[in-house]
Amino acid sequence: MKHLRERIMLPFSFCRYGKSTPSMFFIDLTRKIKWLTFARVPYGYDLKSFLKEKVYPYNKGLLIDGCNDGVALEFSDNGFEILKTGQEAILKLRYNHFKKKSLKELIRRGYRGKHFEEIPYSPEMKERLRKFRFECAHGSEPQLKYLFNDEFEPFNRLFVIKDDNDVWYGAFMLSDKEDYFAQTELILRRKHAPVGVMEALIYSIFNTLKAEGYEYWSLGAVPFTVYEDTLFSKEGMLNFVGRRLRFAYNYEGLFFFKNKFNPIWIDYYFCVRPKLTFTVLLKVLIKTNLHKLIINKLPHILSFGLIKR
Numbered sequence: 001m002k003h004l005r006e007r008i009m010l011p012f013s014f015c016r017y018g019k020s021t022p023s024m025f026f027i028d029l030t031r032k033i034k035w036l037t038f039a040r041v042p043y044g045y046d047l048k049s050f051l052k053e054k055v056y057p058y059n060k061g062l063l064i065d066g067c068n069d070g071v072a073l074e075f076s077d078n079g080f081e082i083l084k085t086g087q088e089a090i091l092k093l094r095y096n097h098f099k100k101k102s103l104k105e106l107i108r109r110g111y112r113g114k115h116f117e118e119i120p121y122s123p124e125m126k127e128r129l130r131k132f133r134f135e136c137a138h139g140s141e142p143q144l145k146y147l148f149n150d151e152f153e154p155f156n157r158l159f160v161i162k163d164d165n166d167v168w169y170g171a172f173m174l175s176d177k178e179d180y181f182a183q184t185e186l187i188l189r190r191k192h193a194p195v196g197v198m199e200a201l202i203y204s205i206f207n208t209l210k211a212e213g214y215e216y217w218s219l220g221a222v223p224f225t226v227y228e229d230t231l232f233s234k235e236g237m238l239n240f241v242g243r244r245l246r247f248a249y250n251y252e253g254l255f256f257f258k259n260k261f262n263p264i265w266i267d268y269y270f271c272v273r274p275k276l277t278f279t280v281l282l283k284v285l286i287k288t289n290l291h292k293l294i295i296n297k298l299p300h301i302l303s304f305g306l307i308k309r
Contacts, residue, residue, distance in 0.1 A: 005069045005266045008047055012066035012183055012221060014039040015175035017155035022054055029283040033061035037146040067269045075271040083270045086223035089263035093210040093217060097261045098203060107203045110196025116204035119158040126152040132168055136188045145289050149185040161201040169193040170201045182209055183218040221268055222255045
């Protein structure tokens with residue numbers, strides 16, 4: 001889908017919302033560079049206008065992640081270094097992504113004794129989603145920060161699969177990337193949830209969005225899936241090191257889960273002004289809590305000798 005890759009779309013750390021003015025959230029990486037972690041852009045506000053008015057005039061260095069080819073080239077033309085760091089999985093809602101018999105069987109099993117529901121926003125549901133994270137796989141481990149929105153806000157949509165006792169088994173939180181283009185912010189699966197519940201939940205959300213006239217739904221990104229770059233380039237080194245950390249962050253499992261739906265895979269990039277340095281990269285690792293995941297997993301992995309290529 002060449003046009004989808006080249007389209008100038010919001011980075012997946014940005015989303016649309018119903019207010020009249022944009023909002024942006026920065027964190028310090030170094031004395032000279034900030035990370036624009038999240039941005040909320042009003043519906044109908046042209047992205048290029050937003051960048052020209054709010055981003056390019058910013059008087060410090062910037063890092064913005066989750067940029068597709070189109071917006072990465074726009075940043076490159078305006079003084080940013082761009083580095084390919086992974087891929088984003090996108091479902092085209094007019095396409096049948098559920099053809100495989102094995103996937104149909106998973107969906108059938110996932111629906112056993114379960115039903116699908118969209119949860120309207122409320123402070124109570126925001127708190128319930130926060131608590132649900134601790135009931136999920138990896139809920140007791142350090143949690144990644146700033147790479148995606150993990151707080152239920154009024155402009156998000158929350159979908160769950162649950163049983164008749166109102167026990168949640170899986171949850172997806174979405175926002176709008178563009179008109180009729182939804183993106184996934186958060187995916188949660190209850191620890192020891194029955195087989196197929198997440199596939200059934202995706203199937204239900206897919207059909208809901210399709211009925212509402214949506215064209216695309218992004219299942220989110222998977223980092224470190226770039227293999228064609230030379231090791232001695234910044235891109236190659238970044239992805240090489242990232243793949244060595246899969247014992248702490250299982251990007252491969254995430255890739256295989258999303259790939260079973262036969263998505264459109266598009267590249268995504270770090271965009272940094274003026275350029276990515278080792279110090280900036282180290283600060284990103286610390287700010288995102290990835291270093292805590294590494295420390296948490298390392299003793300167990302070393303004891304079994306499981307670090308491998």
